[in-house]
Amino acid sequence: MAKVDAPEAPEGTPVGRRVILGMLGLGAAGILWGAKVQSTLERVLRPITLRDRTGLTSFLPTAGRFRIYSVTGALPSETEAEYRLTVDGLVDTPATLTLPELRALPQTNLVRDFQCVTGWRVPGVPWQGVALSVLLDKVGVQPTASYLRLYSFDGEYTESLSLDQARRPDVIVAHTMQGQTVTREHGGPVRLYVAPMYGYKSLKWLQRIEVTDELDPGYWEQYGYDIDGWVGKSNGRHDQPTS
Numbered sequence: 070m071a072k073v074d075a076p077e078a079p080e081g082t083p084v085g086r087r088v089i090l091g092m093l094g095l096g097a098a099g100i101l102w103g104a105k106v107q108s109t110l111e112r113v114l115r116p117i118t119l120r121d122r123t124g125l126t127s128f129l130p131t132a133g134r135f136r137i138y139s140v141t142g143a144l145p146s147e148t149e150a151e152y153r154l155t156v157d158g159l160v161d162t163p164a165t166l167t168l169p170e171l172r173a174l175p176q177t178n179l180v181r182d183f184q185c186v187t188g189w190r191v192p193g194v195p196w197q198g199v200a201l202s203v204l205l206d207k208v209g210v211q212p213t214a215s216y217l218r219l220y221s222f223d224g225e226y227t228e229s230l231s232l233d234q235a236r237r238p239d240v241i242v243a244h245t246m247q248g249q250t251v252t253r254e255h256g257g258p259v260r261l262y263v264a265p266m267y268g269y270k271s272l273k274w275l276q277r278i279e280v281t282d283e284l285d286p287g288y289w290e291q292y293g294y295d296i297d298g299w300v301g302k303s304n305g306r307h308d309q310p311t312s
């Protein structure tokens with residue numbers, strides 16, 4: 070399995086510095102671009118790094134690009150054919166959907182920025198998927214329910230949303246990103262995309278949506294990040310992307 074080293078530090082270690090350390094082979098990188106890009110970057114940046122550590126981020130040709138994160142240190146894999154999404158819990162009719170079934174439901178298209186709480190941002194990313202509200206209506210949410218617990222098939226990452234948040238039109242179960250089926254690195258074949266919140270809410274490798282009556286904070290929320298991770302309003306705010 071491809072290896073992705075460390076998750077982002079809960080305290081919000083500046084990403085720029087971790088990128089640099091990783092590229093110098095000093096460890097501590099939670100980032101994977103693909104080996105070719107990375108080795109080119111190492112070659113180009115090493116001399117700059119040695120001369121000027123603090124000013125380095127402005128030279129990084131990674132501005133506006135995604136970093137690939139996985140808290141397990143690995144990239145789990147499910148083919149498009151074997152993929153299944155389960156929606157269960159406090160619902161009238163639990164459902165298990167294939168990728169073609171997801172594609173056959175009413176679709177939502179969004180073009181929105183993707184912003185990690187550590188400061189990096191990718192502007193204007195095109196997404197396509199099914200609004201969570203459509204899935205919730207399909208299974209029939211019971212009156213006692215008020216939250217969702219979302220599970221990844223990486224076996225470790227979870228997220229939470231209130232039902233009100235989940236019913237927003239800009240919260241989708243995404244199967245397409247930048248014009249292609251969501252890639253394995255980006256959490257494919259299906260991930261969550263919570264447009265109004267920081268990236269940590271956008272759970273990758275989505276496997277299960279459980280409707281519940283109690284709030285169960287997600288992975289990073291257990292390390293102190295806001296449960297309501299609104300971009301610009303919550304505790305991880307970074308006005309200036311670091312790289």
Ligand SMILES: Nc1nc2c(c(=O)[nH]1)N[C@H]1C(S)=C(S)[C@@H](COP(=O)(O)O)O[C@H]1N2
Pocket residue numbers: 076077135136137138139140141184185186221223226254255256267268269270271272273274
């Ligand atoms: N399963 C899983 N989902 C995850 C993460 C993760 O480590 N594991 N990281 C989160 C964080 S902090 C961010 S910023 C985004 C990054 O998405 P990307 O890897 O596609 O750039 O995924 C989010 N979803």
Ligand SMILES: [Mo]
Pocket residue numbers: 077184185186187267268269
């Ligand atoms: Mo993030």
